[in-house]
Amino acid sequence: MKKVEEQIEEAFKLFDQGKLHEAEELYHYTLSVISDTQSDTYHHALFGLGYVKAVLNDYFGAYNIYQKLLRNAQQKGNKKDEAIYFHQLGMVERMIGNYKCANSFFSQEATIYYDYFPEYTLGFAANWYEQGYIAMKQGKLQNAKKIMHQSLDYAIQSEDSISIGCSHRGLGEIYHLLSSRILGNKHFQMAIKAFDEADDSIGVQEVVNMMRKWEDPT
16 A cells, blocks of 8 residues: 555646546545644645645635645744745635735735745745736736746746746736737747746646647637
8 A cells, every 4th residue: 555645646646647536536535544634744635635626626625725724834833834825825816816815815925935035936936926927817917027027037046947937938928918929929938948847748738828829819
């Protein structure tokens, strides 16, 4: 029988492969066999389950999971985890379309980074990406461009290829919406390069699909 940690890793791989229901089932199983509900392993599995539920549009389920994890982190005084769960709650609100609530969570996340982890460039990159994406969805394109460039600056500092790819992808969308096709395609190509360096084939395909959409918007 596989160790719980190996099963959690397998559940993440299933999620990464797009096998969402299989991943959800395996996360539920791992949670059922972990006796210590205060352990890092339990929280790791719960975090993964929340992500799966969000992608499956079970926003209520995902929100409840991240609220539970946030309360636990706050009770323990774990500021890094607290910021991460604020981010996840913001992500869920953003997926629902509750942009005001989402930005409130992202603001609380950013405050923790500024106060306690000012050198955490990867966290800042993800935070600014979300804020930039929301600004784009709200039609605030110039502000979105400025914010997303800040996200890219942090992503480059973090040297995390996935984060770099996400920021370039966001800028690709924003520049296309600003009718700057050349710059939009440039950022899409750089996103593909970054995702390819991270062996993220799904990320690559998402950008390729975006490029095709902008080539033929009908």
